[in-house]
Amino acid sequence: MIIRKAKKEDLKTIADLEKIIFDKSNFPMSIRNLQYHLKVNNMIAVAEIDNTIAGYCVVFLRKKYARIYSIATNPYFRGKKVASTLLEHILSQTCGLNYISLEVRKDNIPAIALYEKYGFKTVKEIPCYYGDGCSALKMKKALHKL
Known part of the structure; x- marks a missing residue:
């Protein structure tokens, strides 16, 4: 498995996987959203197995913190x-x-x-976060400064 930065050519595949993995109530990203995030240097990492995108992760980067927006595995x-x-x-x-x-x-x-295995802790529950009424758990992990 190779982990690499997403390229413009990957975005259609990632957008297609978003639609397969996340229904509309889970807010799948469109190709335009992905293009924007690639352009503004947010992190989009791709896992590749045998030249096929096996998964990806979209991370919004801020000055002092990061937010994982989407992490998904090709079924x-x-x-x-x-x-x-x-x-x-x-x-x-x-x-x-x-x-x-x-x-x-x-x-x-x-x-x-x-x-939880990687040290994330639930900090709060957000009622009716998703379009189908399901609540979300906001999870957070402290990172070590270099």
Whole structure:
């Protein structure tokens, strides 16, 4: 598995995966959103297996913190530690910041377990965060300054 920075040529595939993995109530990113985030130097990391995008992570970078907006695994590559590998990469790239945060569906138990394994803590519940009425958990992890 190779983790690399997304290229413009990857964005259609990432946008297509967003639509497959996240229904409308989970706010999938469009190709235009992805183009914008690539342009303004937010982080879009791609996991590649056998020249195929196995997963990706979109991270919004701010001066003192980062926010994981989206992390997803191509359904074909589930069970191959794609999300874990992407998360490890993101954490290694953001270690000079104060913290990293994310929102996750309260009913997404596997994702919550993954984030907890990497030291994320739930800081609050956000009622009716998603379009279908599901609440989100806001999770946060303190990062070590260099």
